[in-house]
């Protein structure tokens with residue numbers, strides 16, 4: 001079974017995109033006036049649709065065709081423009097900016113709850129100079145209260161800024177957000 005088929009199965013019962021990430025919506029001030037954004041492994045598009053609703057030209061990338069279809073239907077219903085790209089970010093070569101339709105690099109890149117270390121190390125190549133990355137991954141401490149996600153999907157304490165090495169940290173928080181222990185990084189692509 002491919003990653004796409006596996007994730008399609010998980011999205012079978014989904015009808016709606018779900019809410020946007022509070023980490024991203026709480027960065028609204030930073031994103032204000034941002035012309036374009038890409039959300040990587042953004043699933044059914046709750047966050048991507050919120051970005052689009054802010055007037056940002058938004059591209060949603062995910063391996064699940066089913067998730068992308070849910071996002072597209074919701075975008076149509078809400079009168080929002082959303083570009084979707086189906087790609088396997090782990091086994092395919094990383095898509096280039098041009099392949100994903102982000103001329104000259106995106107002004108924002110969002111990746112939440114999807115850990116593929118080479119992807120995080122390549123975020124600077126997807127961003128325009130001065131562009132902002134918002135990355136949220138649960139840490140291994142999350143296992144103290146939650147059996148999932150499993151260890152392969154979790155960062156070690158202090159690891160996230162190192163993984164996004166090509167970017168300059170703007171803010172980095174690690175701790176309990178509700179019942180989840182998360183690393184939350186906002187970083188900027190050098191100009």
Ligand SMILES: C[S@@+](CC[C@H](N)C(=O)[O-])C[C@H]1O[C@@H](n2cnc3c(N)ncnc32)[C@H](O)[C@@H]1O
Nearest residue numbers: 007041042043062063064088089090112113114
């Ligand atoms: C835990 S969900 C997170 C979804 C969303 N980012 C969020 O925070 O709610 C992981 C997402 O990664 C996608 N995904 C898993 N493997 C992938 C891959 N190899 N390439 C691209 N997307 C993938 C899944 O389809 C799913 O939407």
